[in-house]
Amino acid sequence: MKSPKRFLIFYLSIGSGHLSAANAIKKAIREYGSEYRVFCEDLFTPAIRDSMLPEFLSLSSTLFFPGVYDTAWQSGSMMPGYELLQVMPVLRNRVMEILLHRNPDMVICTHSLPCSIMASLQSDHPDLPPVAAVATDFMVHPYWPIKKVKGFVVACDEARERLIERGGSGDRIRVLGIPIDPAAENLSIRERSDDIKRDTRFSINVLILAGGKRLAPYVATWPKTKNLMDMAMQLPAGRVHWNVVCGIPSAFSRLLTEFMKGREDVTLYEYVTDFMELLSRQDFVITKPGGLILAEAMALGIPAILVSQGSGQEAANSNIILSHRCGVLAESEKEVLAYLQDVLDYPYIAADAKRAALTFGKPSAARQAAAWFLQGMP
Template sequence: MLAGRILIIYASYGDGHLQAARAIRDALQRQGIEASRIRLVDLMAQASPLLNEVSRRFYMHSYSKLPTLYGWVYDRTRPMKHDSLFGGWLHSFGKEKLRRLLLTERPDAVVYTFPVFAAPASRTKAYPHVPTSAVVTDFDLHCRWVHPHVDRYFVATAELKTELVKLGIADRRITVSGIPIKPSFAELQPNPQWYAKYGFPEDRPIVLVMAGAAGVMPDVPEVCEALLEDKAVHIALVCGRNETLAASLRIRFQHQLAETGGRLHLFGYVETIHELMAIADCLVTKPGGITLSEGLAAGLPLFIYRPVPGQEKHNALFLHSKGAAQIARHPQELSAAIRSLLHNPIQLAVHRQAARALGRSGAADTVALDILQQCLIMEEASSPTHY
């Protein structure tokens, strides 16, 4: 039985890192770890609230308003070393906060779903070594994730494991777990009640369009208009927390909304997104690691619309290379690709199989069990030997 706590460190740059942290927390609780002994920490937000807010807003604006600049910075820093000037600066954030957390909480393990390792703080003389794990939340590897003070790496694919091995990380320290998602995606099957719950007919194709947690996918109105040209298609549009986007769409599509007899179903943030994915025939999305992992676990053909340079573009290209995703850059191109697939049952089945082949719905449990095993090994190593 573990005596201390487990710290899960995340960051609020997008929603995915928090979702992964929560999935791991829930998996630990399913293994019998009490909720009070698991602490989720937004390290940057707690260490420096003002700097966190400024940098978070800069990230969101550069990502959505200046994607070319964001992609250039991402690609230029992708091979960076942890001890480079820039790498060392990035990993210094939250150093003092983490040091205090380690000394006061005395955790048995530290898990990162965001690569801000605050490295020196985790190896102080005042506190012994704590098993440290990094859970990579994309299908692409930025070397910011690579650090000598990380004991275990959990990655989405065998290709990422190969990359880490080439960078000098021992094979035994890397687990191909997938990206942690909610357990509701395990063996997900359509439930007839969900069609009625969300107002969809069971005999019409459903295209699920997810604009992202912040609702920032571009050209959402134009995408909907192009999709609605197919009279058989119903659209489930999830706007996330972007209330402005939802309000503008309600005005623009007032005659096409489901409540007025149309085929456009509009949603805000959907906690039970697995239900919509289960009844959908395909998914249109921005290529965040969590949403893509959920779509793969649900066996959905993926359509990635205008991926921005950086990790999301690399995510899209990887899944496209595996036959699990198509990439479109214009609404009509997207609509034509979806129509072609929906009206070809054989190709639809092929794409579903490609998605399922990459899906790993049990990733959170894999991570949780490995972490607990590390803790057990450390506990046994520190226990006195009796003869």
């Protein structure tokens, strides 16, 4: 195969991780040369993307039906319904229209649904370009296709082993990490050389992620965030600085702004455009177990305090992070404060967690994935 010049990256606008990974790959490929053309396309039409459907799908996994979702994610029990989605004319036609419009040499998918549709279409259209799959969580579920996928990028060895168990070929799987903004590489170098400027007025700096481009995935964390900020007054004054990212403006961000008036130990942010820079100045991040935020944190050596085990892919993310000792699970506000008090009393706890995060993190994931794609794989 000749070296590809035109790349089409399919994502799905559920949450923000799939698009963020697509943009990271796009940026990394373009850094290799101006001759490369990269197009990111949402499988959802603009009408679907701007409707409440993506928010509902996000909420269904975290609030409405977490148990059902977890079982389906682990076992593949919803495969018949998933296969029906793959053959829906509206989705297949959209994929074909975008392929004709963009005329790519390679298709990269950061979500399993467009990847499955591409694999299905290749059976009927063998002249379609090769497909690469990029997992944006630390484990892969049964809905990722194996056949007709030329290469997989996964986050860790455990995910690679899972794909091989399902029949994937080991020489087509690369453990490169979840693609994040290539800027993470320079920030990681600064972190490893201890060249990051932190707020020295406080003993530790903690970032709380309570929102992003989309709010639905974070709704379940809002009561905990407010309660934690109230209970944080129990910690010794001047020891912890809380940086709360609320995402796009919402009733919650307005409530928290009013609630935090006069608090010198709290800084509130709405949507942050230089999030990686802000994250790099922290000692811990408090978050739900989303794949992208955990990949960003690990790349910068920022241990995670997980406020829930999660379900489906989030439960799998939690298990991986905890097994690599890159974070802790603290499902109540009291547990969060107790852990941070231990960190204040015994600094080696933070040092050990930071070392584990730096060891596990993969700040060059996007660049290495781009290099592999430019070679044409595998």
